[in-house]
Amino acid sequence: MWRRTPLSLGPPARPAGRRSRAQWRPALSFCGRGTPGTMRLSWPKIHPPGPAGCDRRPALSGSTAADTDTAGVREAVQPPVSLASVHDAPVHTNLLGRAHEVVADLHQGGAATLMLVVVAGGATIFLGASVWRSLQRDRRGPAAAAIAMECTGLAAAFAALAYQVKAGGWLTGADPAVLGWFTGHRSDWVTGPAIAVTDAGGPAGTIILAVAIGAVCSRRARSPIPALILIGTVGAAALASTVTKSVVGRARPPIVSQVLLETDHSFPSGHATGAMALFTMAAVMFGYALSPTRRALLLSLAAAVTVVVSVTRLYLGEHWLSDVVGGVLLGGLAAVIGGALYTTWMDRTRARGAAGPAENYTHSGRSDPTTMGYAA
Template sequence: MREVVQRPVSLVSAHGASVLTNLIGRVQDTVTDHYPGSDAVALAVLVGGAMMVLGASVWRCLPGVHRRGPVAAGLIAVQGTGLAAAFVALTYQVKAGGAVTGTDPAVLGWFSEHRSDWVTGPAIAVTDAGGPVGTVVLAVVLGAVLSRRARSPIPAGILIGTVGAAALASTVTKTVVGRARPPIVSQVLLETDHSFPSGHATGAMALFVMAAVMFGYALPPARRALLLVLAAAVTVVVAATRLYLGEHWLTDVLGGVVLGGLAAVIGGALYTTWMDAPDRYATNPDDATAHPGRTNPAMGHAA
């Protein structure tokens, strides 16, 4: 029998862990406090954030709005700010048990009551494929294809980095919020870790939207829009399986979609900036001729 050797804990690592634990604890205490009128404020921030994203997205669709310059950068900032504000407001409501979470039990109950054998099997397959392992594998494969096309490792780095950053943000938020999963009796697949936000929804949104942005970079606007619609549809399917199987509350998957969307906005901006760099096409004329009349693909909106 192998003996387990007890090693002394480093004072530095112990101190660092203590500091991190205290920091997380203070954040948890802050967001747990439910102040009068906080529900109305959170709802206003959620609606305002959604309107910011929608308004900026529509503006970027208008003819004559260029990919570069202060206007384009400002619109991307508005999109990112709207998504970030909505995510913070939703996180606060979930942690404080606010009014926004009021529909969670009803939605969970509806899905639980409408399960059937012919749906449960495919739902399990989809949720397994959309898990952390499947997301990482698909991100690596798609990144390799993009890097091969671009003859550079940067596209793969941007795609994998975006998905990885979204997953890290999801994990940290789970720790801070500490929300319990739906009751075990409601779950088809037993999961006991923290619930908000849904890692599946976060990863699917970040991965598939980024893939649509990157693969659709040189395509006409209609085809780019089609890719984004497909990305959104796949994300919805993955998120729906989490609800159907009883693994998450509704606000969990909404939080994951918002967080993944924020990651995709940032990643899409980085990819567009790299693709538009003049020196990149100066050193590789073949790429310049392969992408005539390029338009801004970030979140699928034409420049």
């Protein structure tokens, strides 16, 4: 056998025996990790010592060795292109993620701003239509245009607020702060009355009050229509509140902040909806035959009672602020529609009574408004 000396630069002399030319092809191997440019030659069946990590396997023969040589030289001359891609991939990913976050924030902020404009615009339309209706010469008769504007304003404001609650926009950002303020200012002498008020304004209490007020109005008008209108208005408001709760699906405030445990959905507040619909309708029905000043006082009293019921829901930690506002808007919308129905019925009853052959008189000689369709 022959041995190759360290000073030998060319291939050794062919030993005895016939071998193919491919078996004498030198093979390329790369030594050193992270240094693809380091290259050394190795001859068949000769394994000279090298640094740690070098490929000391025998060289391949034939076409396999040729393919290995070509791939090794190409890799030694040109480093892998994927190295730059691997280093740049996190940068591109971070940039794309940041861009998506910015676009989402802009979209959410723009939607919240638009919804705020819609809520403010709806409230403005409602107030303007109410003032316009109050300035009319015949204040008892319903003005179709004013009523339509009131309904449009309240419906738009309620829909915009419900969308923001569903989307979690910044329009509801004040809810945690308001809830925290109320829960942080509780006292024993306020909690008891608040529980009593919220129990009275619950579903059972609202139904009982609606039936009682409707019975009184129907007895004075000698017709079941006022009771049906009042109970139907309150029932429609409660049904709309239940459906909206299922659609929006907002969770209640944390259990630790609740005095009375509530587990159903939160938006809108059923107490605020029922109180607004019931007491506003009662003010409209009892104030139909009164002067404008007395009607305004009745409406103010109804608004004050609604505010008290709504504040108790915040104080007891049962609702968010936007839940209460949504309930007031929904109850007001139901009261506007119910009040328009009641006013229309009363106007027609009064017209039929005035067209009769003679008016009914009481024994005091004064006309009885209840027999003519007036609510005393």
